Amino acid sequence: MLRCGDGSLYTGITTDVERRIxxxxxxxxxxxxxxxxxxxxxxxxxxxxxxxxxxxxxYAVKSLDKSQKEALAAxxxxxxxxxxxxxxxxxxxxxxxxxx
Numbered sequence: 236m237l238r239c240g241d242g243s244l245y246t247g248i249t250t251d252v253e254r255r256i257x258x259x260x261x262x263x264x265x266x267x268x269x270x271x272x273x274x275x276x277x278x279x280x281x282x283x284x285x286x287x288x289x290x291x292x293x294y295a296v297k298s299l300d301k302s303q304k305e306a307l308a309a310x311x312x313x314x315x316x317x318x319x320x321x322x323x324x325x326x327x328x329x330x331x332x333x334x335x
């Protein structure tokens with residue numbers, strides 16, 4: 236997760252955090268969202284087993300509001316908690332959805 240110069244937060248996945256931050260800073264292969272929001276700083280990162288699991292985690296983090304993302308970055312909220320909450324919401328929705 237990156238903090239942008241305008242205070243917004245950006246979430247993405249990569250196999251090499253330092254390389255990806257350099258790309259964002261250079262602007263050539265970086266995300267378009269970040270091009271006008273420099274400077275950027277690394278706020279939070281974690282290693283996740285594989286790309287599929289990383290995509291699930293990224294989606295869960297992107298679904299958080301800004302204060303929850305800040306809590307995750309500060310260690311007041313764990314990624315495990317975020318993922319467990321997401322799974323609980325999905326289970327609740329599945330239980331409420333009528334079978335046709």
